[in-house]
Amino acid sequence: MAQPLDTIIIGAGTAGLAALREVRKRTDRYLIVNEGPWGTTCARVGCMPSKALIEAANAFHRRHTFEAFGLRGASALTADLPSVLQRVRALRDDFVAGALKATHELGNNKVSGRATLLGPRSVDIDGTAYATRSIIIATGSRPRVPEAWLAFGDRMLTTDTLFEQPTLGPRIAVIGMGPIGVELSQALARLGLQVAAFTTGHTLAGLSDPTLNAELAALLKQDMVLHMGAEAQLREVPGGIEVASGANRVVVDQVIAAMGRVPNIEHLGLETLGVPLDARGLPTVDPQTQQIGNLPVFLAGDANTHTPLLHEAADEGHIAGLNALAPNPTRFRRRTLLSIVFADPNVAVVGPRVADMDAHSTVTGTASYTNQGRARTAQRNHGRLCVYADHASGRLLGAELCTPDGEHLAHLLALAVQQQLTVHDLLGMPFYHPTLEEGLRTALRDAARQLPHTHASDLAACPALGVPALD
Ligand SMILES: Cc1cc2nc3c(=O)[nH]c(=O)nc-3n(C[C@H](O)[C@H](O)[C@H](O)COP(=O)(O)OP(=O)(O)OC[C@H]3O[C@@H](n4cnc5c(N)ncnc54)[C@H](O)[C@@H]3O)c2cc1C
Numbered sequence: 001m002a003q004p005l006d007t008i009i010i011g012a013g014t015a016g017l018a019a020l021r022e023v024r025k026r027t028d029r030y031l032i033v034n035e036g037p038w039g040t041t042c043a044r045v046g047c048m049p050s051k052a053l054i055e056a057a058n059a060f061h062r063r064h065t066f067e068a069f070g071l072r073g074a075s076a077l078t079a080d081l082p083s084v085l086q087r088v089r090a091l092r093d094d095f096v097a098g099a100l101k102a103t104h105e106l107g108n109n110k111v112s113g114r115a116t117l118l119g120p121r122s123v124d125i126d127g128t129a130y131a132t133r134s135i136i137i138a139t140g141s142r143p144r145v146p147e148a149w150l151a152f153g154d155r156m157l158t159t160d161t162l163f164e165q166p167t168l169g170p171r172i173a174v175i176g177m178g179p180i181g182v183e184l185s186q187a188l189a190r191l192g193l194q195v196a197a198f199t200t201g202h203t204l205a206g207l208s209d210p211t212l213n214a215e216l217a218a219l220l221k222q223d224m225v226l227h228m229g230a231e232a233q234l235r236e237v238p239g240g241i242e243v244a245s246g247a248n249r250v251v252v253d254q255v256i257a258a259m260g261r262v263p264n265i266e267h268l269g270l271e272t273l274g275v276p277l278d279a280r281g282l283p284t285v286d287p288q289t290q291q292i293g294n295l296p297v298f299l300a301g302d303a304n305t306h307t308p309l310l311h312e313a314a315d316e317g318h319i320a321g322l323n324a325l326a327p328n329p330t331r332f333r334r335r336t337l338l339s340i341v342f343a344d345p346n347v348a349v350v351g352p353r354v355a356d357m358d359a360h361s362t363v364t365g366t367a368s369y370t371n372q373g374r375a376r377t378a379q380r381n382h383g384r385l386c387v388y389a390d391h392a393s394g395r396l397l398g399a400e401l402c403t404p405d406g407e408h409l410a411h412l413l414a415l416a417v418q419q420q421l422t423v424h425d426l427l428g429m430p431f432y433h434p435t436l437e438e439g440l441r442t443a444l445r446d447a448a449r450q451l452p453h454t455h456a457s458d459l460a461a462c463p464a465l466g467v468p469a470l471d
Pocket of ligand 1: 264
């Protein structure tokens, strides 16, 4: 083998590209290798095309409120699904072109092919072995589909194939109601497809608060048929694919498997590292350094399964890129957890899930948006917000929510949690009127009333005026 490289980055997704940015500043003795299409999961088949679809669906869905606004003629509007999907692909192509610019001029530093580890300092790329001082693994994940379901051929869709379809349905089943299943099932239902959604569990979109789960389930049922609590079984029947779940049966034209994602690790040769692997074949990865044991090998992004979200993949790639070329790895403080699901109303979890908090030392402040003033003016008065605070200190621990424009409230709450603000600190901030943020203030006041020291200036101890627009 020739003189070793300084590092090899395996995978050119968000994590790999974030690592590349740091690596390029420090050395030109590196390779970035990617199997399959370049352009990142996020831009090609993930965050961006899914959001483009959701925007079309929600724009069309708004017609149901037009009569209430005094706007007539909504019933004449139609959703032209092929055109909707065409717009999604056109936008997608643009986002992919942007991502491709990051690797456009890398010359021989960029290789297409499959990388397999031969050990902690050696990588095989399609039959050629490369010696290297460090390795950054950023191989991402792919949709989980039961082997037997592949027999349904091109009627078995995943997010890898959904956006490529010229049209869809008209009857479609979505199996799995985590973040991706909730986003896609609601969007497709709102575009006029007959959607039946299935989930084995009783939680939706990553929420753990039972009140919020119940509220979200009721809202989703306005758009689609939703079956929870039993495993879905599929079989071929005349006229389509039958999905059976408990006592429920539905025949559909296509099925979307949204049952989570599996890390792309099985062909990687992780066993050559000589460290213990768990039942999934994954080594332990330090979330503050991204390092595997004390090896010069770093595992970043969806592939390590820690927090499969884009901003986390970018952070992890950045950390791996810095540490792979450093004499000693630096330990980085990680951000407050923030996950947002672009359902309508938006769903979000900030900080640890309430199910993982100590129920005895935690108070919950809650506010419904059903009667929230600003939400009512927009015909968007649905959902609920819960904030969780430490009883002794009043510090905000986290929040779960399902509210209009919840994505923005979630960012505000993440900022507060990371800054270790208390409920009283937050109530001391200005709240403009009339805004959706006033719903957050209602939840904070509810929490404040349960804390030992209610500050007079918070108004938390004041009784309601009985005037919705002012309370
Ligand atoms: C439908 C959908 C919607 C989403 N929406 C959001 C959202 O709204 N917000 C959010 O934060 N996150 C969202 N995500 C998650 C987000 O897209 C991922 O967390 C992120 O893209 C992960 O980036 P990554 O770099 O880890 O992996 P990827 O971008 O998947 O990159 C991994 C790359 O490695 C390559 N590779 C694999 N094995 C090898 C090998 N052996 N050799 C060489 N190359 C290899 C792969 O082909 C791929 O190109 C969504 C995901 C999906 C699917």
